[in-house]
Amino acid sequence: MAGVIRQLGESDAxxxxxxxxxxxxxxxxMYExxxxxxxxxxxxxxxxxxxxxxxxxxxRKGKLVGFSALRPVLSPGARHKAEMWGLYLREPLRGKGLAMELIDAIExxxxxxxxxxNVRVVDKNRRTRRFLDRVGYKLYGIERRAIRSGGRFFDVELRAKRLL
Ligand SMILES: CC(C)(COP(=O)(O)OP(=O)(O)OC[C@H]1O[C@@H](n2cnc3c(N)ncnc32)[C@H](O)[C@@H]1OP(=O)(O)O)[C@@H](O)C(=O)NCCC(=O)NCCS
Known part of the structure; x- marks a missing residue:
């Protein structure tokens, strides 16, 4: 697909x-x-x-239409891990392979x-769960009632991919 993926710098804040x-x-x-x-x-x-x-x-055409992001886990014993956050593509651009390109860049x-x-995904987010299955982020647990909003609770899947 015709898209350009690049790392954002401070000037892109x-x-x-x-x-x-x-x-x-x-x-x-869909986001915690x-x-x-x-x-x-x-x-x-x-x-x-x-x-x-x-x-x-x-x-696409010079406009930012999606992003994926990584933050390091800072605890001294966990510095071999990073957490993915904010995976997003504008709706009309989904299903065209651009998300895969974002994941490739992050990895x-x-x-x-x-x-x-590691990545966390709200369990009712079926599309993202399916995408994460395809790109190798394996389910290792579920945090029940991880999110509370407006009196409702949401479970969150815990997923991880080993890079080595
Ligand atoms: C997450 C996201 C970037 C993935 O990009 P994408 O272009 O949609 O991903 P793909 O189309 O390549 O893969 C999605 C998969 O879900 C499937 N799918 C589509 N709609 C679905 C639905 N309603 N329910 C279940 N699966 C669905 C697709 O067929 C595809 O599976 P396949 O590869 O086996 O055919 C994008 O969907 C998005 O921005 N979602 C909204 C934001 C979000 O929820 N972010 C995640 C926060 S953790």
Whole structure:
């Protein structure tokens, strides 16, 4: 598919903020962060996400249309692991192979630094679960009632892929 994938830098912080807010609004119950008042966060919050971890953007016709991101796990005994967050593609671009390209980019980056990538996915998010199955993120547990929102509870799948 005609898309360009590249790592976002500090100067892309505004673009990241815009697309992350778009993702949370478009798919409010698919992200654990949906309860957070993300719009109030300063630009420095997004810059930190870009410099302390890695974010890869998918561009079409020069526009950021999706992203996937990684943050390192900071505990001393867990520095071989990273956590994927924020996987998102604009709806019309789904099902065209661009998500696979984002995953390839994230994993290419991660292989130099980490042995394992963990990801959490709300269990009712069937499309993402199926995508993660295809790209090798294996289920290793379920956190029951991981999210509470508006009096409702959501379970979250814990998945991981070994890079070694
Ligand atoms: C997650 C995401 C980036 C994946 O990209 P994508 O282009 O949709 O992925 P693909 O189409 O390659 O793979 C999705 C799979 O789910 C299947 N699928 C499509 N709709 C589905 C549905 N309603 N229920 C179950 N499976 C579904 C597809 O057929 C495909 O499976 P296949 O490869 O066996 O045919 C994208 O769906 C997205 O942005 N989702 C909304 C945000 C989100 O939920 N992010 C994840 C947070 S953890």
């Amino acid at each position: 505004k673009k990241l903020r815009t697309i992350w807010i778009e993702a949370l609004k478009a798919e409010p119950e 962060a949906f309860c957070a008042s993300i719009e109030k966060r300063p630009l420095s919050h997004f810059k930190k996400r870009l410099t302390k971890g890695a974010v890869f953007g998918a561009f 290419g980056f991660a292989r130099e630094k980490f042995d394992v990538i």
